[in-house]
Amino acid sequence: MQPWHFFVIEGEGRERFSAVLEQGAIAAGSDDKAIDKARNAPFRAPLIITVVAKCEENHKVPRWEQEMSAGCAVMAMQMAAVAQGFGGIWRSGALTESPVVREAFGCREQDKIVGFLYLGTPQLKASTSINVPDPTPFVTYF
Template identity: 50%
Template sequence: MQALDLLLERRSIANLVEPAPEGKALENIIKAGLRAPDHGNLTPWRFVIAQGEGLRKLADILVHAAEVNQSSDAVIEKLKKAPFRAPMVITVIAKVKEHEKVPALEQYLSAGCAAQAMQMAAVAQGFQGFWRSGEWMFHQEVHQAFGLEGEDQIVGFLYLGTPGCSAMKVPERNIADYVSYL
């Protein structure tokens, strides 16, 4: 797949099945994340991979946070199943470092770029994915389970696997609606 086509045709696919990336393919995905823009060379990212039993552990972390919140049974049941929507989930974390020239915001953006690069590397190798966020990535119990400190933040859960369906058509957008010139 050509690089420009990869970017112009980017589409999340939420129906993911086995196999998940492994070996060299997974290594390429991680390496792509490590190439994200990184002002100050701080490497402000960490990637926690869950697959197999790790998906159950991720579900347990989410369910525990929901129980602490006294969430409804429906929310808890949904969270029990959430990680199993793909054979692999990579939690992308911004590990914020104190720096006089690189504020936390830049480090969050860098971690977000890492997630995007990882998703694109997966697609380039024949896999697919989708990037999820939501209230649970901000929950103190989830942060504690992942060892977050200070201004650290989960920037998303990157679900990866093999496409279980065809991608929907990429929506057409009028460039003029989003661009202006000084």
């Protein structure tokens, strides 16, 4: 089982993706500012990967695990890109549920868009200082 599908968006594909996001925002009844933001989103990075969890119903692997596997694939790609010096941001939001956007990526009813991974070369140098968070609120020793 391989419960994911990657849609690589670059070059002219970003124009097509822009139109899809714009139509999704319009269909959702978004205001002009949100529609403009959706239209411009694909131009924040030279490469975007849309990741769809291609879930199989009535499989021994439950649907939630299939979705988590697709999410792990996104995280692995993002970490691989960062390790090679690229920047990446994993975005999701309401448009992942948009019927217009889902149709553009061939989603069946049981499929889920787990996110859009924006990748490129950072324009700003990353900070060399590290702020280590206090783990107490989210770590319990059992």
